Amino acid sequence: MEISPWDNAMAQLDKAADFLNLNKDILVILKNCERINIVNLPIRRDNGKIECFTGIRVLHSSARGPTKGGVRFHPQVTLDEVKALAFWMSMKTSVVGLPYGGAKGGIICNPQELSINEIERLTRRYTSMIGTFSPWRDIPAPDVNTNSQIMAWIMDTYSMNVGETSLGVVTGKPIDIGGSLGRETATGQGMLYIMEEFCKKTKQKLDSSTTIAIQGFGNVGSAIARFLYERHNCKIVAVSDEKGGVYNPDGMDMIELKNHEQKTGSVVEFDGTTFISNEDLLRLKCDFLLPCALENQINDKIAETTEAKTIIEGANGPTLSSADKILEERDIIVVPDILANAGGVTCSYFEWVQDLHSFFWDLDRVNHELKRILAHAFDDVYKMYEKEKTDFRNAAYLVGIARIARAIELRGIYP
Ligand code: GLU
Numbered sequence: 001m002e003i004s005p006w007d008n009a010m011a012q013l014d015k016a017a018d019f020l021n022l023n024k025d026i027l028v029i030l031k032n033c034e035r036i037n038i039v040n041l042p043i044r045r046d047n048g049k050i051e052c053f054t055g056i057r058v059l060h061s062s063a064r065g066p067t068k069g070g071v072r073f074h075p076q077v078t079l080d081e082v083k084a085l086a087f088w089m090s091m092k093t094s095v096v097g098l099p100y101g102g103a104k105g106g107i108i109c110n111p112q113e114l115s116i117n118e119i120e121r122l123t124r125r126y127t128s129m130i131g132t133f134s135p136w137r138d139i140p141a142p143d144v145n146t147n148s149q150i151m152a153w154i155m156d157t158y159s160m161n162v163g164e165t166s167l168g169v170v171t172g173k174p175i176d177i178g179g180s181l182g183r184e185t186a187t188g189q190g191m192l193y194i195m196e197e198f199c200k201k202t203k204q205k206l207d208s209s210t211t212i213a214i215q216g217f218g219n220v221g222s223a224i225a226r227f228l229y230e231r232h233n234c235k236i237v238a239v240s241d242e243k244g245g246v247y248n249p250d251g252m253d254m255i256e257l258k259n260h261e262q263k264t265g266s267v268v269e270f271d272g273t274t275f276i277s278n279e280d281l282l283r284l285k286c287d288f289l290l291p292c293a294l295e296n297q298i299n300d301k302i303a304e305t306t307e308a309k310t311i312i313e314g315a316n317g318p319t320l321s322s323a324d325k326i327l328e329e330r331d332i333i334v335v336p337d338i339l340a341n342a343g344g345v346t347c348s349y350f351e352w353v354q355d356l357h358s359f360f361w362d363l364d365r366v367n368h369e370l371k372r373i374l375a376h377a378f379d380d381v382y383k384m385y386e387k388e389k390t391d392f393r394n395a396a397y398l399v400g401i402a403r404i405a406r407a408i409e410l411r412g413i414y415p
Contacts, residue, residue, distance in 0.1 A: 035057075182366040216240065
């Protein structure tokens with residue numbers, strides 16, 4: 001039976017907790033989510049009929065500050081998955097040192113089957129019903145299948161409900177209404193910075209000889225593909241989406257691939273490439289494999305057979321804990337999600353700070369701060385990795401958990 005994302009997250013936590021000899025009282029707090037809200041969302045479809053959807057918001061921990069994390073719209077959203085994603089957000093904000101806890105939300109729906117007006121009604125109903133959003137309590141952001149327009153509706157709905165414009169209630173908004181420059185591509189940009197730091201530390205090149213395979217061509221996959229292609233001239237040998245993948249051992253032009261994808265709705269059938277399945281892509285021989293889609297992609301079978309040298313996790317939770325063990329035995333390094341894809345939430349933090357000050361930064365400042373903060377986080381994790389002689393994910397967990405544990409101890413348990 002396939003392991004669930006929450007079980008996977010808890011296996012990762014247990015491993016780090018054992019390693020740290022973590023106080024059992026702290027462990028039991030981390031193994032429970034602070035708040036779980038599940039709401040029924042009736043909306044009127046365009047045909048006049050009412051349909052009900054389920055909305056979820058999980059606040060995992062607010063020990064280090066207001067909870068932060070995206071909202072996804074997907075037919076396969078489950079409570080188990082949202083809990084795991086909320087937990088990973090607590091770890092991510094802690095590893096990067098942002099003054100936040102972790103949360104995640106989702107609506108079980110297939111946005112491809114909804115009109116734009118139906119998506120707006122669903123978003124507004126969710127925002128009103130879920131009851132946790134506030135700049136000082138719980139701050140949502142984009143995730144799978146949600147974008148800046150949806151964040152604009154969240155901001156507007158919350159603002160209407162409280163009777164005043166509240167820019168800081170949600171991040172990932174359009175630039176014209178309190179969004180931050182650079183937020184749209186920040187996760188990809190952050191991945192690039194992390195890969196550059198990784199290559200510096202491990203004395204590897206990131207140039208035209210570097211081969212890369214990318215699973216997923218959404219907000220994260222398409223941005224990192226373009227950055228690696230444009231800034232380092234890397235050889236992107238394979239890219240995929242939910243319809244399948246394209247492969248060319250000589251590398252592909254990422255600008256043309258993006259044009260093709262925008263025209264046809266998929267990367268498949270791009271000129272000069274052969275078809276490759278999502279599973280075969282994960283096994284390709286390459287310097288860097290970048291899973292940038294959903295959870296549970298790299299299972300034991302893939303871990304045993306992949307010929308990738310290093311895995312950089314753009315998605316949240318793409319690797320099973322059991323697969324991690326196999327990859328470690330095979331000397332395949334995994335740079336974990338909670339570090340590798342933290343650029344998005346870091347830029348969200350900048351957006352929130354700008355909104356609260358009503359003072360907005362230029363793109364150079366955003367990128368300068370992003371690089372500074374991520375390089376620092378990478379350094380913290382790398383030092384832990386060398387000191388403890390453990391794998392990279394565990395090193396990131398050791399850094400993240402110690403900070404949350406410290407916050408819980410300092411705050412104490414109320415009452
Ligand atoms: N959904 C993104 C993540 O998983 C961004 C969250 C945020 O910006 O709050 O990290």
